[in-house]
Amino acid sequence: MSTPSRYWREIPQRYRLEANSCTKCKQKFFPPRLICPECGSRDLVKTKIAEKGKVISYTIIRVPPSQFKDQAPYAVGVIELDDGVKLMGQIVDCDFEDLKLGKRVKIEFRKLFKKGHSGILCYGYKFVPDS
Amino acid sequence: MEGIVGYGAYIPRNRIKVEEIAKVWGADAPSYKKGLILEEKSVPSPDQDTITMSVEASKNALKRAGIDPIDIGAVYVGSESHPYAVKPSGTVLAEALGATPEVHTADFEFACKAGTEGMFVALNLVKAGIVTYGLGVGADTSQGAPGDALEYSAAAGAAAFIFGRDKVVAEVLDTYAYMTDTPDFWRREYEYYPQHGGRFTGEPAYFKHVIGAAKGIMNKAGMQAGDFNYVVFHQPNGKFPFRAGKILGFSRQQIEPGWLVNKLGNTYSGSSPLGLTATLDIAKPGDNILLVSYGSGAGSDAFILKVTSRIDAVRNLAPLTRELLNNNKKYLEYGEYAKFREKIRKAD
Amino acid sequence: MREVAVIGIGMTKWGELWNKSLRDIYVETALMAIDDSGVDHIDSMYVGCMSSGIFVGQEHIASLLADYLGCAPVPSTRVETACASGGLALRLGFMEVASGMSDIVLVSGIEKMTDVGGDEATYALGTAADQEYECYNGITFPGLYALIAVAHMDKYGTTRKQLAEVAVKNHRNGSMNPLAQFPFEVTLDDVLHSVKVADPLRILDCSPITDGAAAAIICPVEIAKKLNKPIVKITGSGHATDAIAISQRKDMTWLESTYQAGKSAYAMAGKSPGDIDVFEVHDCFTIAELCVMEALGIVDKGKSGEAVERGRTALEGDIPVNPSGGLKSKGHPVGATGIAQAVEIVKQLREESGKRQIKGARIGLTQNMGGSGASTVVHIFERG
Numbered sequence: 001m002s003t004p005s006r007y008w009r010e011i012p013q014r015y016r017l018e019a020n021s022c023t024k025c026k027q028k029f030f031p032p033r034l035i036c037p038e039c040g041s042r043d044l045v046k047t048k049i050a051e052k053g054k055v056i057s058y059t060i061i062r063v064p065p066s067q068f069k070d071q072a073p074y075a076v077g078v079i080e081l082d083d084g085v086k087l088m089g090q091i092v093d094c095d096f097e098d099l100k101l102g103k104r105v106k107i108e109f110r111k112l113f114k115k116g117h118s119g120i121l122c123y124g125y126k127f128v129p130d131s
Numbered sequence: 132m133e134g135i136v137g138y139g140a141y142i143p144r145n146r147i148k149v150e151e152i153a154k155v156w157g158a159d160a161p162s163y164k165k166g167l168i169l170e171e172k173s174v175p176s177p178d179q180d181t182i183t184m185s186v187e188a189s190k191n192a193l194k195r196a197g198i199d200p201i202d203i204g205a206v207y208v209g210s211e212s213h214p215y216a217v218k219p220s221g222t223v224l225a226e227a228l229g230a231t232p233e234v235h236t237a238d239f240e241f242a243c244k245a246g247t248e249g250m251f252v253a254l255n256l257v258k259a260g261i262v263t264y265g266l267g268v269g270a271d272t273s274q275g276a277p278g279d280a281l282e283y284s285a286a287a288g289a290a291a292f293i294f295g296r297d298k299v300v301a302e303v304l305d306t307y308a309y310m311t312d313t314p315d316f317w318r319r320e321y322e323y324y325p326q327h328g329g330r331f332t333g334e335p336a337y338f339k340h341v342i343g344a345a346k347g348i349m350n351k352a353g354m355q356a357g358d359f360n361y362v363v364f365h366q367p368n369g370k371f372p373f374r375a376g377k378i379l380g381f382s383r384q385q386i387e388p389g390w391l392v393n394k395l396g397n398t399y400s401g402s403s404p405l406g407l408t409a410t411l412d413i414a415k416p417g418d419n420i421l422l423v424s425y426g427s428g429a430g431s432d433a434f435i436l437k438v439t440s441r442i443d444a445v446r447n448l449a450p451l452t453r454e455l456l457n458n459n460k461k462y463l464e465y466g467e468y469a470k471f472r473e474k475i476r477k478a479d
Numbered sequence: 480m481r482e483v484a485v486i487g488i489g490m491t492k493w494g495e496l497w498n499k500s501l502r503d504i505y506v507e508t509a510l511m512a513i514d515d516s517g518v519d520h521i522d523s524m525y526v527g528c529m530s531s532g533i534f535v536g537q538e539h540i541a542s543l544l545a546d547y548l549g550c551a552p553v554p555s556t557r558v559e560t561a562c563a564s565g566g567l568a569l570r571l572g573f574m575e576v577a578s579g580m581s582d583i584v585l586v587s588g589i590e591k592m593t594d595v596g597g598d599e600a601t602y603a604l605g606t607a608a609d610q611e612y613e614c615y616n617g618i619t620f621p622g623l624y625a626l627i628a629v630a631h632m633d634k635y636g637t638t639r640k641q642l643a644e645v646a647v648k649n650h651r652n653g654s655m656n657p658l659a660q661f662p663f664e665v666t667l668d669d670v671l672h673s674v675k676v677a678d679p680l681r682i683l684d685c686s687p688i689t690d691g692a693a694a695a696i697i698c699p700v701e702i703a704k705k706l707n708k709p710i711v712k713i714t715g716s717g718h719a720t721d722a723i724a725i726s727q728r729k730d731m732t733w734l735e736s737t738y739q740a741g742k743s744a745y746a747m748a749g750k751s752p753g754d755i756d757v758f759e760v761h762d763c764f765t766i767a768e769l770c771v772m773e774a775l776g777i778v779d780k781g782k783s784g785e786a787v788e789r790g791r792t793a794l795e796g797d798i799p800v801n802p803s804g805g806l807k808s809k810g811h812p813v814g815a816t817g818i819a820q821a822v823e824i825v826k827q828l829r830e831e832s833g834k835r836q837i838k839g840a841r842i843g844l845t846q847n848m849g850g851s852g853a854s855t856v857v858h859i860f861e862r863g
Contacts, residue, residue: 010611015227031612057633057731059625060678061617065605066598068617070470071177076618078626078726086726088616092178093144093459101633109186109227110178111214112615117479121214123182123223124615131459 004120014124017051017107019085020044030085052130053081055103060096067113075099079127093128106130133257134299134436136264137196137445140408141188141289142395142455145174145471147463149283155465156278163283168369172286172396174463175272177471181210182220184289184401185270186227191449192266192291193228195300203230203293204262205253208238209245209400211318211325212272224268235262239400242316243365244426245269246290246400251432254294254303264295271399276324277474284368286396290404290452300445301411301420301436307348309340310430317428327427333371336429341365341375344431345423352435356380360418363406365425366392375423388413394456400426407436409452416440480577484703484710484863485695487516488822493691493810494660501535501591502547504692509548509587512694517706521696522581524548524555525572527564527588528814533603535594544589561607562763564588565693565817566847566856570716573858576697583702588819589692590812600688604813607850609724621685621764623725623851625677628766630731632679634781637769639679641784643670645765646683646807648793653804655835660689660810684765689810693818695825700863709829710863715748716856717741723853736855737774737846744844744857745776752776755859756840757827758798759820761848762805771846772800775857794835802827802835817847817856828862 012018013031020032024041030049035042058077061068068074075091077099090112091105105127112122148171153160164170175184185208193200206225213220221236235256239245246269253265270289275281294303315336318325328336341364349355356362362381364372369392376386389406398405403424410420415438422434469475489511496504505526513521524545532538545555558568565588572586592600605614608623618626631637647667653659665683673683703710719739722728728735745751752775760775762768769783777798778786786792792800803809803823806816824843826832841862848855 006611011226013612014615015223016229057626057630059622059629059680060675061619061622062675062677063597063601063619063621064617065602065614065619069598071617074617076616076622076626078630078731088613088618088724088726090178090616092176095461101629109183109190111180111183112178112617121180121182122615123227126178126616129459 007120007122015109017049017125019047019049021047028083028085030087049085050082052104052106053079055091055099055101055105056080056086057101058091058099077127079105090126092126104130132299132302133254133294133296134302135292136198136295136298136300137192137293138408138411139188139191139195139291139449140405140452140455141184141191143173143175143179143287144459144461145176145463146171146460147174147465147468151465152283167283168393169284169396170393172284173288173398174468174471175287179287180214180272181208181212181270182214182223184287185220185224185268185291188270188289188291189224189228189266189268192293194449195445196293198264198293200229203228203264203266204234205256205265206230206234206236207249207253207266208268208270209241209247209249210238210270211240211242211245211399212274213238213240241430242427243367243397243399243402244424244430244432246404247422247424247432250292250404251306251308254306257294257296264293266291266293269400269404271401273397273399274324274472281325281327284397286398288395288398288401288405290401290408292404298441299439300441301438304435304437305348305352307344307351307433308430309344309347313429315427315429332427336427337367337371337425338375340429340431341423341425342378344433345379345421348433348435354435358419359385359421361385361388361410361414362421363389363403363410364423365403366390366406367397369393391452391456405452411438411442412446412451412453414438414442416442481579482700483573483576483697483713484700485697485713485821485825485860486703486706486708486710487512487518487696488825489515489694490658490819490822491692492658493689493812495593496690497593499690501531501537501540501589502543504591504690505544505587505589506547508692509585509694512585512696516696517708518583518696521550521553521583521585523553523575524550524585525558525568525587526555527558527566527568527817529559529561529564529590530603530606531591533595533599533606535591560854561849562761562813563817563847563849563854563856564814565819566845566858567718567817569695569818569821569858570718570856572697573713573716576699583696583698585694585696586818587692587694588815588817590814591690592688592812593690613724619677621677621680624764624766625680626725627731627770627851628679631766631770634732637784639671640667641788642684642765643667644787645762645768646670648787649762649801649805649807652794652802652835653808655833656804656809659804659808660687661808662804680764680766686763686806686811689812691810691812691815693815693822695818695821711825711828712861712863713858714861715744715750715859717743717747718856719743721853723850725851732770734770734774734848734852734855736852737771737848740855740857741775741846744859748859750842750859755842755844757802757824757837757843758800758846759803759823759843760800760846761816762801762807763811767848768800768805771848775846794837799837802832802837817845820845820847821858821860824860828860
């Protein structure tokens with residue numbers, strides 16, 4: 001069994017969506033990077049990302065990986081947040097027929113999966129409709 | 132004076148109706164509905180638990196409080212359904228809010244009273260000057276055994292309260308606790324579903340402690356039922372709070388704004404705290420509110436609150452409790468409910 | 480740089496090869512290539528393989544396979560760049576021969592995928608995506624390409640039917656390929672009503688789980704001439720990368736790595752898309768073939784669906800794509816795919832493709848892609 005270190009290390013991103021931005025070209029990165037791929041600057045500072053955005057693509061996963069088996073079918077989308085940051089996430093609390101491109105969504109804290117019957121619980125962000 | 136600086140609620144969107152459960156067990160739905168004054172209850176999705184609901188309720192409380200989460204010195208989560216048997220819920224909550232690492236965290240468990248316990252301790256740490264802000268959360272994803280009377284009511288929800296000294300939306304005028312050792316409801320270690328004492332949960336348990344605490348705090352504060360605009364009792368079913376209110380001299384009008392159970396079910400540690408968030412949503416400056424929780428085992432915590440003029444400025448900064456209760460609902464069939472609540476035995 | 484030729488190819492029947500192990504499949508296939516070339520030794524070997532560690536619990540396969548092929552102590556290198564591992568093995572072998580470091584090099588690819596269940600295979604393939612920021616959210620490979628498909632449909636009006644046409648065409652081609660895993664035809668209706676996997680993609684939009692290997696022997700053209708074998712020259716090679724997570728790309732519908740690798744290969748060969756007679760491209764999902772056609776410049780952006788629908792990419796069309804049946808019908812043992820594409824192009828240029836032969840094909844191109852497009856290897860081949 002793997003140790004929880006891999007999960008633990010990502011907590012700032014998973015729980016609080018910590019990002020960073022390039023002090024030179026102002027580009028924002030989620031997850032944070034050590035070097036700006038746009039301008040090559042290594043001067044990046046911690047920042048937060050917008051909590052709302054819109055769906056720019058989505059799919060409904062019907063054949064899931066094993067740790068997501070009990071949740072299928074579920075929707076996964078690529079979201080463009082209001083500050084331009086793009087990230088992937090599940091879209092929940094939304095009936096499949098209401099999913100559409102451009103739909104407004106916001107971040108919500110959810111459990112992503114459990115590591116088997118006795119392993120750690122893995123939390124993070126998902127998206128829900130922003131009404 | 133110390134009090135609530137921000138409050139927030141969270142209720143999952145899934146519901147199941149009493150009829151849907153009764154149908155499976157061959158029970159008489161109309162008599163349950165009438166006897167318990169219960170129509171439906173909330174159900175968590177597989178990706179929701181005490182921790183996730185606590186985070187969302189607390190984020191709503193933070194929106195109303197408008198404070199920097201790093202200034203929260205105490206984080207307490209009260210629940211009888213902490214996702215881990217060993218490992219705190221509070222650490223996840225504190226981390227998700229951005230309150231770590233200079234923060235005191237603990238998980239409380241006292242059946243349905245754990246939420247007000249967290250509130251009690253958070254408030255008193257503020258009063259003692261030990262922390263600037265303290266957060267108390269009541270949250271549960273309670274399970275009733277399939278076919279048991281509790282299955283009709285055991286629900287999911289969370290309410291969070293940030294206590295502080297400045298910019299208070301409701302001052303806490305007094306607190307009081309009343310308890311005895313009364314085994315009316317319990318769950319032994321490693322058991323999945325709780326057991327209860329049937330009608331023993333009424334007179335010697337719920338009523339004795341709720342009435343004892345209500346009378347005790349009013350006596351201590353020199354106040355009467357008529358001095359309160361609203362009263363919130365723990366709501367294990369629709370009937371008990373009205374009966375307790377009647378015994379104590381409260382009217383239906385004083386109870387109803389915080390009475391959510393007919394459409395929400397019993398959210399255990401979240402029950403009376405959610406009644407309080409719903410009441411704050413409609414309260415006016417100067418209103419007095421009495422909150423009395425109840426937890427099996429058994430005991431009650433009581434709080435007297437006085438709403439300040441700040442309430443009008445913060446109320447709409449986060450979703451109102453009744454909006455969460457009434458909007459975007461999704462009704463489940465028993466099969467899906469059983470799957471969501473992991474009541475179905477599966478292969479590994 | 481020396482001119483490099485392919486002088487031998489090997490590929491066995493692909494599918495669920497229950498009674499064959501990784502090493503069995505490999506040795507059988509590699510020996511076919513060696514026999515086809517007529518060489519009596521090899522100087523070096525490359526093995527493209529994505530995930531033997533997960534699929535069969537075996538790493539260090541470069542040495543294992545050299546040993547069982549009876550070739551130890553020749554240097555043997557395993558190459559991994561997800562589903563483009565085979566293509567990259569070819570490119571590294573090409574570089575070794577072109578540079579003069581070695582003369583006769585075995586380039587190969589293999590994957591033995593059926594020793595794990597479907598869940599585990601889904602997981603193993605998922606390791607080609609960003610584990611922390613894609614897979615953590617429950618995405619799968621069909622899911623990633625479904626996200627690309629939805630974006631493509633939105634941006635260019637590509638239709639569900641056009642996606643299905645890719646599967647119908649590739650199965651028609653594959654029905655003429657005796658080595659294919661699924662050598663049968665499917666109808667538009669079959670595709671449009673097959674089981675949903677990740678909306679809008681259905682099972683017949685997806686390449687299968689396959690056991691298989693493919694191999695080729697390459698050497699300098701001067702040596703090839705002495706062996707008196709049909710010569711197919713490798714005249715262009717390109718390799719490029721892109722962001723591994725699709726959300727990090729500027730345009731999800733655009734495969735920048737394919738565009739860049741294609742640009743390098745075209746430049747090296749001095750060719751343009753219009754010069755190519757036959758294409759073998761990475762149709763791991765129907766939408767992938769469409770996006771690849773656009774990134775390689777075979778059609779304009781947004782015009783791929785229409786081109787397929789009009790039959791332009793069929794065997795008898797003006798731009799035949801995937802005469803082998805593609806990954807869709809031939810199968811997709813991930814590490815082997817890039818080499819199998821080269822095997823098909825060599826057959827086409829030698830005019831050994833039987834019923835699926837593109838008449839008079841003189842120049843062919845292979846495009847082999849890893850993950851959701853974060854790596855691509857492109858090669859151009861010409862009749863010697």
